[in-house]
Amino acid sequence: xxxxxxxxxxxxxxxxxxxxxxxxxxxxxxxxxxxxxxxxxxxxxxxxxxxxxxxxxxxxxxxxxxxxxxxxxxxxxxxxxxxxxxxxxxxxxxxxxxxxxxxxxxxxxxxxxxxxxxxxxxxxxxxxxxxxxxxxxxxxxxxxxxxxxxxxxxxxxxxxxxxxxxxxxxxxxxxxxxxxxxxxxxxxxxxxxxxxxxxxxxxxxxxxxxxxxxxxxxxxxxxxxxxxxxxxxxxxxxxxxxxxxxxxxxxxxxxxxxxxxxxxxxxxxxxxxxxxxxxxxxxxxxxxxxxxxxxxxxxxxxxxxxxxxxxx
Amino acid sequence: xxxxxxxxxxxxxxxxxxxxxxxxxxxxxxxxxxxxxxxxxxxxxxxxxxxxxxxxxxxxxxxxxxxxxxxxxxxxxxxxxxxxxxxxxxxxxxxxxxxxxxxxxxxxxxxxxxxxxxxxxxxxxxxxxxxxxxxxxxxxxxxxxxxxxxxxxxxxxxxxxxxxxxxxxxxxxxxxxxxxxxxxxxxxxxxxxxxxxxxxxxxxxxxxxxxxxxxxxxxxxxxxxxxxxxx
Amino acid sequence: xxxxxxxxxxxxxxxxxxxxxxxxxxxxxxxxxxxxxxxxxxxxxxxxxxxxxxxxxxxxxxxxxxxxxxxxxxxxxxxxxxxxxx
Numbered sequence: 001x002x003x004x005x006x007x008x009x010x011x012x013x014x015x016x017x018x019x020x021x022x023x024x025x026x027x028x029x030x031x032x033x034x035x036x037x038x039x040x041x042x043x044x045x046x047x048x049x050x051x052x053x054x055x056x057x058x059x060x061x062x063x064x065x066x067x068x069x070x071x072x073x074x075x076x077x078x079x080x081x082x083x084x085x086x087x088x089x090x091x092x093x094x095x096x097x098x099x100x101x102x103x104x105x106x107x108x109x110x111x112x113x114x115x116x117x118x119x120x121x122x123x124x125x126x127x128x129x130x131x132x133x134x135x136x137x138x139x140x141x142x143x144x145x146x147x148x149x150x151x152x153x154x155x156x157x158x159x160x161x162x163x164x165x166x167x168x169x170x171x172x173x174x175x176x177x178x179x180x181x182x183x184x185x186x187x188x189x190x191x192x193x194x195x196x197x198x199x200x201x202x203x204x205x206x207x208x209x210x211x212x213x214x215x216x217x218x219x220x221x222x223x224x225x226x227x228x229x230x231x232x233x234x235x236x237x238x239x240x241x242x243x244x245x246x247x248x249x250x251x252x253x254x255x256x257x258x259x260x261x262x263x264x265x266x267x268x269x270x271x272x273x274x275x276x277x278x279x280x281x282x283x284x285x286x287x288x289x290x291x292x293x294x295x296x297x298x299x300x301x302x303x304x305x306x307x308x309x310x311x312x
Numbered sequence: 313x314x315x316x317x318x319x320x321x322x323x324x325x326x327x328x329x330x331x332x333x334x335x336x337x338x339x340x341x342x343x344x345x346x347x348x349x350x351x352x353x354x355x356x357x358x359x360x361x362x363x364x365x366x367x368x369x370x371x372x373x374x375x376x377x378x379x380x381x382x383x384x385x386x387x388x389x390x391x392x393x394x395x396x397x398x399x400x401x402x403x404x405x406x407x408x409x410x411x412x413x414x415x416x417x418x419x420x421x422x423x424x425x426x427x428x429x430x431x432x433x434x435x436x437x438x439x440x441x442x443x444x445x446x447x448x449x450x451x452x453x454x455x456x457x458x459x460x461x462x463x464x465x466x467x468x469x470x471x472x473x474x475x476x477x478x479x480x481x482x483x484x485x486x487x488x489x490x491x492x493x494x495x496x497x498x499x500x501x502x503x504x505x506x507x508x509x510x511x512x513x514x515x516x517x518x519x520x521x522x523x524x525x526x527x528x529x530x531x532x533x534x535x536x537x538x539x540x541x542x543x
Numbered sequence: 544x545x546x547x548x549x550x551x552x553x554x555x556x557x558x559x560x561x562x563x564x565x566x567x568x569x570x571x572x573x574x575x576x577x578x579x580x581x582x583x584x585x586x587x588x589x590x591x592x593x594x595x596x597x598x599x600x601x602x603x604x605x606x607x608x609x610x611x612x613x614x615x616x617x618x619x620x621x622x623x624x625x626x627x628x629x
Contacts, residue, residue, distance in 0.1 A: 002320035034587045038603050051374060075452075078444075084421035087372050088479065089446060089487045107452045109445035113412070113426035121440055124318065128459035131321035133515075150370035152422055158584045173321065186315040187439060189431025192424060202582050206608070215315055222317035245607065304427055305315075 002127025002180040004310065005139060005170040006065035009275035010058030011163075011265060012047035018161055025155050035161070040240030040259070044266030045163040046148070052085060053092035055145045059166035059274070060100065066141070066170060070101050073170075075129050075140040076108040079122035081115050081162075081269040081298075082153050085146050093143065102141075112270075115298020116236045117185070117306035119144045119270035123171055124183045124308070130173035140171040144270035158205070160238045163266030167274025181291060181309040184219035186211060191303035204303055209245035211305045212297045216250060219307035225291055230309070232285035233257040234276040236296035237267040256285060272296070286312040316438050321463035338467060339509030340498045343540035344399035345533075348476075348493040352391055352419055356384040360420075364480075367422055372481055379481045386419035387476035387493045390428055396472055396497035397433050406435025407499075409466035413442045413453035414474045415529050416489060429472075438466060447488065447529045455514045457500065469500040475529040496533040498540070510540050550618035553596055554589065561588045571615035576608075586611045593621060600626040 018041055022032045035041045047055060056078075060066065066073075078093045086092055094108045111125055112118035119142070126140035134140075145166025148154040155161045188211070191204045220227055233256060235243050240262050247254040258276040260283075261268075268275060273294040280286045295307035354360050361382040368379035393412060401407060410433055412426045430439035438460075442453040450473040460466045474495040479487060503509050551571045558566040562585060575581040581589065587603070594601050602624040610620040 030588050033591055038587050082422050083443065084417045087375055087377060087481060087483050088417050089483060091444065107445060109449055109452050110443045111440060113424040113441040115424055125456055127320050128463050129455060131463055132459040150367050152367060180320045182317060182319055184315055184317040185438060187427050187430040189428040192428040205583050218315045218317050
């Protein structure tokens with residue numbers, strides 16, 4: 001059984017109000033007001049002058065469980081919202097692995113094309129690789145986090161602002177906690193068009209809430225559970241209103257969706273689940289033996305809805 | 313209904329069993345390989361070129377680098393993969409899993425191409441990409457494909473290996489690019505009557521791929537596709 | 544106390560502002576999303592413009608797509624979700 005052996009996250013200390021980013025992103029003052037009032041965004045985290053390596057290194061630094069277990073890591077996966085984040089063949093993930101003293105022969109790769117749901121894909125994929133050939137005690141290191149390096153990676157018009165940060169987890173195939181119970185994914189490739197298309201974009205907005213609710217429900221049902229038993233939902237921090245809509249559709253209490261970081265950090269690409277995991281633990285929303293959900297949707301180019309049920 | 317639900321691998325799956333082994337006969341049923349000598353039409357699109365130039369400029373700036381002037385060259389892996397899907401998936405058949413592998417970046421570096429391919433490939437497969445492994449992404453993609461076939465029952469699986477011969481910037485460090493833009497498609501599955509799929513051991517494929525990665529990402533797969541065609 | 548009729552007419556006045564074009568013959572039954580092509584961004588602009596015009600604050604927490612079906616449905620939402628009187 002796939003499980004998360006340890007989870008960590010890293011947020012840089014810098015915060016930038018969304019008003020300050022409006023100019024370079026071509027947003028009008030009215031659009032910024034809407035982001036604040038309606039979407040619940042306010043400040044986003046930024047690591048000015050810092051690199052992707054800095055962010056990922058920060059997340060792994062919090063993985064105390066990795067120390068002494070470096071030799072057990074068989075795979076390293078970087079989950080990305082944006083498929084290309086560094087100039088090929090530069091590879092900061094590989095550099096980080098060398099710093100950590102991981103075996104040089106360990107496959108280090110990026111997995112994705114599920115936009116901000118790629119972190120869930122990475123956990124699922126890592127678990128299957130380990131189950132196939134990992135050996136007892138083998139682990140996979142899953143990393144997430146990116147730089148808001150270009151306007152496309154800084155905001156999604158009418159939807160969200162990206163925050164810089166990172167998350168890391170150690171995946172095991174030997175059971176234990178937090179155990180993955182199910183994974184549901186809905187790839188909506190019909191919304192992915194090479195050219196920007198207004199009708200496609202507005203249709204995507206229209207189905208968003210229902211599609212995200214449906215995939216959460218599907219994952220919970222596949223795990224043989226009912227929604228009332230789910231103690232918390234760790235969302236992607238796209239914005240507040242999308243998740244309020246999902247809660248209305250599901251009949252799930254919005255207080256149990258960890259949206260704490262939306263106004264102060266923004267949407268940290270594929271890493272939101274890791275920082276929301278920490279917050280959920282701190283708020284007492286994760287109880288041993290009880291199920292919770294991680295869920296995300298892909299915004300922008302790459303429409304994916306995914307949810308994973310785990311047992312704490 | 314487009315939602316796929318999966319359960320994680322059971323603890324009882326013995327890790328020593330070769331992926332895909334339980335159902336004997338599972339292997340490569342069909343293969344296709346294509347060269348793409350002409351650049352993608354998208355490369356000449358001025359709107360796309362401007363968007364790409366901004367993306368690349370911002371990508372390269374932290375490294376003190378800049379993109380080359382747009383010159384209407386480059387391949388879209390989405391287009392290459394669609395051509396390969398058309399060539400390898402027999403009419404009327406469905407695919408459960410699609411894994412796209414490449415190392416050289418796409419002409420559309422911000423695009424979730426595999427998500428799109430899940431829509432165009434018959435069967436609406438679970439699709440994703442494996443990239444950035446210095447030329448050996450395809451061998452990890454193969455391991456993943458076998459692992460999903462085994463533990464998630466996604467046995468009609470398509471591996472797409474694509475690499476283009478063009479990098480629109482000088483990365484400031486040595487980089488090996490293939491001599492031509494090529495793509496290979498390997499369709500895995502249980503044999504239909506009369507078929508004798510080619511079995512591949514992912515571990516052996518990894519070793520071969522690593523040895524040849526310096527030359528070209530698609531070489532060992534190109535040769536494999538030739539072997540399948542000859543059977 | 545702002546009446547629904549007043550809201551309807553104020554909304555109709557603001558339509559050209561957010562849609563940036565002439566809008567004629569709009570009334571309570573006008574379909575905002577379908578007929579006029581309002582989208583989620585211009586819809587929200589409309590609500591915020593309404594706040595400024597009225598000098599009132601509107602709670603947008605529960606605002607959903609259905610509330611933008613017609614001018615009348617939007618007016619009904621606003622009437623139910625005013626936070627403070629000027």
